[in-house]
Amino acid sequence: MSKQDIKLVKNAAGRMVPEEINGEKQIPYQGVGKYIPEGRRFAPKLSSCANFPQDGNKTVKDLKEALIKSGLKDGMTISTHHHFRNGDLIANQIFDIAHELGIKDLRWYPSASFPCHEPLIKYLKDGTINRIEGSMNGALGKFASEGGMAGVGVLRSHGGRYQAVQDGEVQIDIAVIAAPTADAFGNANGVNGTAASGLLGFALADSQYADKVIVVTDNMVPFPCIPWQIHGNYVDYTVKVDIVGDPEKIISGTTNITKSPDRLLIAEKTAQFCEATEIIHDGFSYQAGAGGTSLSIGIYFEEILRRNNWKARFIRAGSNKYPVKMLEDGIVDYILDGQTFDLEGIRSMRENANHVDTSPFTSYNYHSKGNFASMIDIAVLGATEVDVNFNANVVTHSDGYLLHGIGGWQNCLFGKTVILPIPLFRDRIPVIIDKVTTLCGPGELIDVIVTERGVAVNPLRKDLIEKAKKAGFKLKTIEQLKAEAEEICGIPEKPELEDKVIAVIKWVDGTVIDSVRKVKTK
């Protein structure tokens, strides 16, 4: 059965999704918390110390030798992580080697891909890579959107990626973990070395569950490499390279607050709403992003804390110099960090035991006995589109192009109050529409929309509406906001899409919440 013939079914969100992709049966989305898995965790093969060097030295000559020793062959699943962001130098090398060896039909399973991975398009074209399962930002997303990828892409949240590996939904044959620092045994961390990126949490599932694990570093230290964020006990081979990542592209060095008056206004309104409804309180917790608007919101939150002589219990970060300063000033007890965005974040994680490196297991994995995403009081997130039912999209633009990954976005929707501070329109295209192009997050989990022209609260959150009223904080309905945008910009055009499904969006539980279709090209 070719991809074009795959049967689509309507899922619980009313979206048409394939029953099967890439030859594997899929479970359509059933609603939030409705699908309860009955299986068991994936069980990797047992190893024996008898088959590993007693002196702990697992170093082989180069990445090619490590891949060959790992048994690289057609159809395998190769995973990488994205802690090096646009400074990753290893993923492209893996597929250069695969191409050189004549390997075909690989599944690339990155925790995210970046513009630096654009050179891989040639391997998607020549069949070295069958498909990418992971975010496809920029050029890769455009290529996939236009139907260039042989297989169907699968997008998962960070938590969903851990869940998929843990559940055996994705079985990784070879995990390549680029590490800022490692020892010859394979213990590795992200806090030391010239390519320091902070932590390696996105590679945790890969290390635990992959059949073969390769650690690559340019900073090989004598055993033990401490902290051992990745345990060498899971690692098969280690490789020393000259440069593992481009420091300037890993870390920007600066983190900038937005200068846009509209965005500043949105940030201020967000903070005012949170204060008025008392969801900021002594001991509260919040998710802080590293984007311009998020940073500004964090600064408003900090100001509220200082003014009231309150402390936050923890900040869920994406860390940078602002939460670090709060930690050092004692305004917050802990930073629970998933990725560091500047050098201050890395320094703090290295030096401060209360700046904690987390992983998608501790933070986001939905198929565990709880995770901390649902304990966060305020989650501030973005969206490319929101619809009148509060459903949101983070992966496609209004023209239908798949240009972003999900990140931790779906996982953070489980926060106690989820706020999307968004502009009413971008490039004169309204952001609030009738029906999102791609459904990434169900409206029932999205509580508040903050725009430069007003705030709308999900009618399900009667408590918040009540509190806002009591505090004299004026609300609008989401329909009002939509109408205002349309008055200015007109009613937006629908994207021109073909029937062909080029990717699917997984929900946090591994079910398929929506399909992404091929964009009609002229």
Added chain:
Amino acid sequence: MSKQDIKLVKNAAGRMVPEEINGEKQIPYQGVGKYIPEGRRFAPKLSSCANFPQDGNKTVKDLKEALIKSGLKDGMTISTHHHFRNGDLIANQIFDIAHELGIKDLRWYPSASFPCHEPLIKYLKDGTINRIEGSMNGALGKFASEGGMAGVGVLRSHGGRYQAVQDGEVQIDIAVIAAPTADAFGNANGVNGTAASGLLGFALADSQYADKVIVVTDNMVPFPCIPWQIHGNYVDYTVKVDIVGDPEKIISGTTNITKSPDRLLIAEKTAQFCEATEIIHDGFSYQAGAGGTSLSIGIYFEEILRRNNWKARFIRAGSNKYPVKMLEDGIVDYILDGQTFDLEGIRSMRENANHVDTSPFTSYNYHSKGNFASMIDIAVLGATEVDVNFNANVVTHSDGYLLHGIGGWQNCLFGKTVILPIPLFRDRIPVIIDKVTTLCGPGELIDVIVTERGVAVNPLRKDLIEKAKKAGFKLKTIEQLKAEAEEICGIPEKPELEDKVIAVIKWVDGTVIDSVRKVKTK
């Protein structure tokens, strides 16, 4: 088939071991590194966050409610850890509750048992507990040795315990993790609280693989409990109690160097041997125990390091104030700690990122891709008996009584040089004999025997013999040492044992290396 009828087979060490125990087939020991497992890791059932409280509060009224909610029933396997040593207050409560509920035939799977667990004998007698799989020190060992236990005991090393759980050889139904500090979600650590014991590594496997996990603490802190040595994501229920452990019995407060002239002599000789053979060198590593002789050896090692202006790369501990001082003085880079033995050890682990909490996974698990036990340059260990083939016993006395656990002893045998500093005799009974009562460690892994009357090197270690000769360090043969002891004490009597197997000793790979027999009572 009753236990008495179980067929015994001769294993690769020439020991007769049962083919089946407690209704489960066994693999006889096949030699060091010879048995390579072909299975997969045990796969616990998947969970869903949908079934756990969104606010992370898993606290139930008391331990009884937690056990009932966990489905406690006949024949289950209940695990506990021994970081509280003789100050454990929880294990006995579990079985009091089980008894009260009329539950029978439980398997208790502690990481070790202590004299404080003597009250459990009544439950071994009345059938509440079928058997203990874990060390049985003192009264419990005596009870088992005299045939009191219904099931057959199984003794494993710390690494073997992790391996057994990971491999699914032991499937834990309910793990009860007593924790000095925890949060309501189940994150837990050992470094804070009045019952601080340092770490919780012995409970790691239990948390990862048990069907149900209960965390019990007397120090419940708001989320997040940091460090989270145990991840709440694995935990089902949390329980707050008034006192979780008796601090005075957890930690002695003092750690004493031996005052015995013979033991001091043994310690000195050990250090002299290590220096003469150059197995101590700049950047070396060693296993340090907390017994009197071990402590003294550590102090000699420290003196050698200081005199040469050398540093140790790491100490594998059992930590106490001596290695902590070395760490703080910069004489060692890291302490890789498995359990802390005094308050200084706990303080250091809490304060110093280079004092690392390890687990049997990182240190000892033989069914992984290596572990660090084999990277330790010098492992100094004890023994109750050693035979002329360098085989050693750590669990039974020469009268056949099973009175000790294996601990990390078998795992540390993989160190580069393994030294047993032992007295030539104890209570006028020679320690070096023809054939050890119980085989715990194969002679090929034991390199050096140091006694107050001389040092014998295993003939397999030609390199060490050569180096000792070159340095003018006089050696004896093990036969010479044995003869000297017999000249003083006479030839020791053999223990009087029945045929009945009351326990078996597992090797690090899960195979059965020896059987322990019932002691003939008058």
